[in-house]
Amino acid sequence: MSVLKLENVKKYYGVKNNITKAVDGISFQVDEGEFVAIMGASGSGKTTLLNCISTIDNVTSGHIYVGREDITEIKEDDMADFRRENLGFIFQDFNLLDTLSIEENISLSLIINHTDVNEMDKRVLDIASKLGISDVLKKFPYEVSGGQKQRCACARALITHPKLILADEPTGALDSKSSRMLLETMRDMNEHLGATILMVTHDTFSASFCKRVLFLKDGKIFNEILRGDKSRKEFFDEIIDVLTLLGGDTENVR
Amino acid sequence: MLGKLAVRNVKRSAKDYVIYFITVVLAFSFLFAFNLLGSSSEVLELSDVMNNFAIVMHVVNIFILFVVCFLINYTIKFMFSKRSLEFGTYLLLGIKKKQISNLFTLENVLLGLLTLPLAIFVGYILSLLMSFIITGLFELESIVHITFSIEAVLLLFVYFAFIYVFVLFLARRRIRKVKIYDLLYLEKKNEEKQFRKNKVRNVSFFVSLGLGILAMALFFQEFHRLGVDPSMATVLFCIVLIIFSIYGVVITLADFLLKVVLKNKKLKYQKDYLFLARTFSSKVKTMSFTLGTISVLITFTLIALNLSSLFKAMFDYQLELSAPYDISVTEIDENEIPLYLDFIKEHYTIEEEFVYHGYTESNRNVSKVLGELGGWREYDQVVKLSDYNKLLELKGDKPLQLEQDEYLIHATREFEDILTNTSSIQEIILPNDEVLKLKDVVTDGYTYAWGTGYGFLLVVPDDAVEGLAVESTNLIVDTKEETTEEFAKVFERLLVPDICEEEDDGYTVCYSLANVTVRGNVEATNNGFITIVSFVCFYIAFIFISVVGTILAIQGLSDSSKYKYRYQVLSKLGVKESELDKTIFRQLFVFFLFPVIYPIIISFFTVFSLNHLFQFVLTTDTVYILYYFINLFVFLLIYIIYFLTTYFGFKRNIGDSQGGGFFAR
Known part of the structure; x- marks a missing residue:
């Protein structure tokens, strides 16, 4: 069953003679339990696409379905409820609230949902132990490392059991060790907790953790590859090959 | 939660x-x-x-x-x-x-x-x-x-x-x-470009400037008409025009200047101009309305300060004009002088007393020239040079010299033009056949204490009064203590009535020919209105200055975190710290200077127009320029304090990051 379905989505910027086609007619779908990466050079429209899916930005035309609901048609007032119930977010710069402890950051959406306090504690502890951040729960974001912050963001995204988790360059601000740990966490989230994840990245290493990779170029889907039974190393090499074909920046070829 | x-x-x-x-x-x-x-x-x-x-x-x-x-x-x-x-x-x-x-x-x-x-x-x-x-x-x-x-x-x-x-x-x-x-x-x-088309901006700029000029012209017209009260409606209309003009000019001018700097490559790449111009114009774009408001406030501050000093100057001048001496009694009965003096002595210590005579000049050489403008007297009043010098000395002025065949006219400022341009008084003949040449017409420092109903005084050498009838005897007293309103009331009752008239309703009203002026009394009567207005103007000006300074300082400091990053980039590019300081100084200087320029021009012209209303009650008709610059100085002094506070605060905020948290953003 598809969790996310895009139909000919377009997003144009600018006026009259100076139009930027950031997203130019993209259609694809993500099924339940998938872990999908979207890759592309800078300026290929990855982030814009993700912003559209996450209801942060409006589309110019086309439809985006999350579950059965068309999010391009949802009214502004109902948007908050929809986001809260269906989507989880992980950002490059964490977007944790400085004023709340790690524990409170994780439980924030539950608080908003008026979940029972005992139930809430149980869920927070549960998810924290799964993500390995139980010992920093009482600390504040500025007191923990980048990797821990990002795992906190993951926990926050996971705790409401959203239909879809959207991640925008989640390893962007992390060192390689933390990146690896985070990606492994995300893979576990996908495999063991059944989370459906859509991740935007320009990092081949990150993408190689996914089950499927979509390549964007100039706002259009250029290619799509599946991991299947391949090892992560083989998948990594395959991604590199596509990126070479993509002819984007050489920085993508390591 | x-x-x-x-x-x-x-x-x-x-x-x-x-x-x-x-x-x-x-x-x-x-x-x-x-x-x-x-x-x-x-x-x-x-x-x-x-x-x-x-x-x-x-x-x-x-x-x-x-x-x-x-x-x-x-x-x-x-x-x-x-x-x-x-x-x-x-x-x-x-x-x-x-x-x-x-x-x-x-x-x-x-x-x-x-x-x-x-x-x-x-x-x-x-x-x-x-x-x-x-x-x-x-x-x-x-x-x-x-x-x-x-x-x-x-x-x-x-x-x-x-x-x-x-x-x-x-x-x-x-x-x-x-x-x-x-x-x-x-x-x-990024800040959005305010005016998509340069033409729109240029037109708005000139329209705003035009509105300002129109307002100034209207204002000038309104106050230039002598004797007609300026209408409140027109003045309010001018104020509205000025406000629009200031907002318009301030909003468009920065963009205008930026264009000039960017167009001129020589200028653009000189020193830190590019950085300054960009920083400044982005600032103006985000807070153009704020800067407009600040400019309006500064304009009002300057005008209020000037109004205040004009009122105060008017008060001082009025006082000097009507009561330069502590106590003066004109046209007194000579026999009664000891009576007055005794009474004064009961209240005050007398430092100096002076009695002088006014002489009759029945040829009316001067009042004939003045015609209806002159007083209601039938004679011109003449005083001896020695008495006149004593009068000046008591007022704190310097004595004058006259040759044997010269005389001098001391008159109010209204008469200056007529008297200096009339040839018939260049040489006059007194009733005693003395022929005297006009030495000068003096207007500064004239006072009504020298006799009411004339508006001028003839000063002749001591010998020249021989044969002239004594017209009046006058008493001037200089007291050690300040005189008061209460004293004046009692003192006036002492006067012996000279003329009594029966009114229609049967009452008899008596007048005294003598004229008493007590400085403390005049001061108290004038003081009320003028001082309050003056005080209120000052007070409002201070509130406005504080508001302006606070807005600018807070604005400057609040987004120093934004600038921290920009200055870090400059610093990483190899700009020395001393040069950075200079750039910070320039940046803030431009920021503080910009909203002041137009208000200075506007307020000067406003005061220039207002002066038409005040000039006859001020010591000279150009003294307002002096007041203007003194007030500007006072304003700038406070403004500079705000500027320096902002500058040092800003530098400290930027400096915070240059040490440890270099990459802390």
Whole structure:
């Protein structure tokens, strides 16, 4: 069953003679339990696409379905409820609230949902132990490392059991060790907790953790590859090959 | 939970909230200081008597209210932008906009209520300080008493409620309309180009300038017509025009200047011009309306300061004109002089007494020239040079010399033109056949204490009065103590009536030919009105300066974090610290200088026009220029203090990062 379905989505910027086609007619779908990466050079429209899916930005035309609901048609007032119930977010710069402890950051959406306090504690502890951040729960974001912050963001995204988790360059601000740990966490989230994840990245290493990779170029889907039974190393090499074909920046070829 | 969140957020962003808090406290304390002035009994009484004065106070009140409203709206917007990322995250997590705007409203109301008692305290101290400065520094009589009043407090509460309802309504609307995307990426946004087409900008610039010129011309017209009271409607219309003009010019000018710098490559790449021009124009774009308001305030400040000194100068001149001596009695009966002196001695210590005669010049050489303009006397009044010099000396002026065949006219300024341009008085013949040549026509320092009904005085060599009839005997007394109003009342009763007339209703009214002037009395009668107006003008000017300085300083300091990054980039590119300091100085200097230029021009022309109203009651008709520059100096002095405070604060904020947290952003 598809969790996310895009139909000919377009997003144009600018006026009259100076139009930027950031997203130019993209259609694809993500099924339940998938872990999908979207890759592309800078300026290929990855982030814009993700912003559209996450209801942060409006589309110019086309439809985006999350579950059965068309999010391009949802009214502004109902948007908050929809986001809260269906989507989880992980950002490059964490977007944790400085004023709340790690524990409170994780439980924030539950608080908003008026979940029972005992139930809430149980869920927070549960998810924290799964993500390995139980010992920093009482600390504040500025007191923990980048990797821990990002795992906190993951926990926050996971705790409401959203239909879809959207991640925008989640390893962007992390060192390689933390990146690896985070990606492994995300893979576990996908495999063991059944989370459906859509991740935007320009990092081949990150993408190689996914089950499927979509390549964007100039706002259009250029290619799509599946991991299947391949090892992560083989998948990594395959991604590199596509990126070479993509002819984007050489920085993508390591 | 939301409430708890709000409290925590306020705690966490304490540094930003300090700025917010200080601004709101200051804003309300200015408002309160003005309320205190408005509720002082002297000002209230004056408003009762003078309709125009009441209107002016209302206009100023509305304007201050508007500015405070604007200032608070501005700070709330500032806080909102600081926390945009946080609010964006809330929205993403599924908190409804309504909840967020409720949270934000609650926060602001609580903080606002917290500021009120402080604002009342600060405002009260401020008002005391200001009246102390005004009475002390500008030597005004302390006739306006600023006292703590409950009414002013209540009024402040009303204003507070009004302002917060209005401003928070705007804030809530802003939140309702904002897109989550904008919240998340607000910080990275560039300023938008205000005028898409240069032509539109150029036209707006010249139209605004034109409006200013039109307003100045109208204003000049209005005050140039002698003897006709300027109409309040036209003046108000001019003020509106000026306000529009200032906003227009300030908003367009920065863009205009930027274009000039960017177009000229030589200029563009010289020194740090490019950086300065870009920084400045982005600043102006984000706060063009603020800068416009500041310019309007500066204009009003300068005009208020000048009005104040013109009124004060007018008062001083009036006093010198009518009562330069402590006590003077003209046309006295010579036998009664000891009686007067004895009476004065009962009240004061006499430092010096002087009796002189006025002589009759029945040929009326001078009054014939003046015709109807001259007084109602049948003779011209002549005094001896020695007496005249003594009169000057008692006034504190320097004595004059005359040759044997010369004479001198000392007249009020109105007569100067006629008398200097008439040839018939170049040589006059006195009734005793003395022929005298005119040496000079003096107008400075004339006083009515030398005799009413003339407007001028002939001074001749001592020998030349021989054979002239004595017209009057006059007494001048210099007392050690200051004379008072009460003394004058008693003293006048001493006068022996010379003429009695029966009125229609049967009563007999008696007059005395003698004319008594007591300095303390004249001072007290004139003092009331003029001093209060003068005081009010000063007071308003000080409030305005404080508002302007506060806005600029807070503006300069509040986004120093933004500049921190820019200056770090410059520093990484290899700009030396001393050069950075220079650039910071220049950046802030331009920022502070810009809103002052146009107001200086406007206010000068306004004062120039106003001078037509005042020039006949001032010592000279160009003395206003001196006042203007003194006032400008006073203004700039305070302004520079604000500038330096901002500069050092800014440097410290930038400097914080240059050490450890180099990559801390």
